[in-house]
Amino acid sequence: MTQDELWDRETADSYDTPGIGAFSPEVLEPTVDWLVELSGGGKVLEFAVGTGRVAVPLTQRGVDVVGVEMSAAMIDQLRTKVDDAALPVVVGDMATVRVPGAGAFQLVYLVYNTISNLLTQAEQVACFRNAARHLAPGGCFVVELWVPELRKLPPGQRAMVWEVQAGYVGLDTYDVLRQQVVSHHFRFGEGSREARLFRSPHRYIWPAELDLMAQLAGFELESRHADWDKSEFTAESRSHVSVYRLPAGLRQ
Known part of the structure; x- marks a missing residue:
């Protein structure tokens, strides 16, 4: 099954669960708070924006967000919440797509294990390099991912x-x-x-492997926490939020 077939109309129509699960305030509010902080008032790019679970509340907080999404059905569902003027979306693969304004974003982020939808190591490395390509010097790439159990x-x-x-x-x-x-x-x-x-x-990724992918793209690990509440990451953590930053003098 291809990613296009996976994220079809039926999936998009049932994806949102307002108020519960990943859409619950206790999950969503700390996610948005931290991303607003990391954006520093600059432009933000979400890879695999989906139906806008995170991007829409970010725009409501005054953040300038652009999305990347390959599923037309997910974009259609997003458009029931916000128009293209408020949240532009570029159709394409997060590992290869080039977004207008590349090199000027302060933050690129990938949430909810989405990098694992890329099914080869080469594609995942390309995703890191694509994030670096879109960031301004000193910008950061945030990845939320589960730890293989x-x-x-x-x-x-x-x-x-x-x-x-x-x-x-x-x-x-x-x-x-x-x-x-x-x-x-x-x-x-x-x-x-x-x-x-x-x-x-999915292709699962160990945290150490993820860090090596980041190094190949020119990033440095700035922080790693177990969740969006910034809990300590330990050997027992089931997930992590990792913040990678480009050195201020690095140009892609």
Whole structure:
């Protein structure tokens, strides 16, 4: 399944969950607060802007945001919230697309594990280089990503349940040789046969590997926290928010 097929009309129409999950105030407000701080009043670029979960509230805070998105269906859903004048979107792949004003952005960011949608190491490295290409000297690239939980995967077992809630089960299947994972999201209705499955392929990245990708693109790691509340990142953290900065004198 290609990314175009994955992020189709059905997915876009059901993607937003106002007030809960990733759209809950306790998740969204610290995310926006930190990104506003990092923007420093300058121009901001979001790779894989989707339906605008983060970009729309940023624009409401007065931040000048441009988005990159390859899914026409996700852009259509975004346009139900904000027009092109308030939030321009360039259609393209975040690893290769060139946005007008490249070299003048103060902040580029990628949230909600989206860099793992690029399924090869080469594409992920290209994404870092593309972020650097769009940043002004001294600008920063922010990546939110989960930490692979292979310690929980018994030898010889390829699948792991990572979340169970009322009406929902999240399960990952791993190919540790190719560093690939497919996330399976099962949602259940009231009836015994009412169930929906959404699957998404990813290439998982260790934090140390992510740091090397950043170095190849000219970045330096400025900070790493476990979440948007800036909790300490530890060996037990399941995710991280990493801030990479270009040296002030570096020009791409």
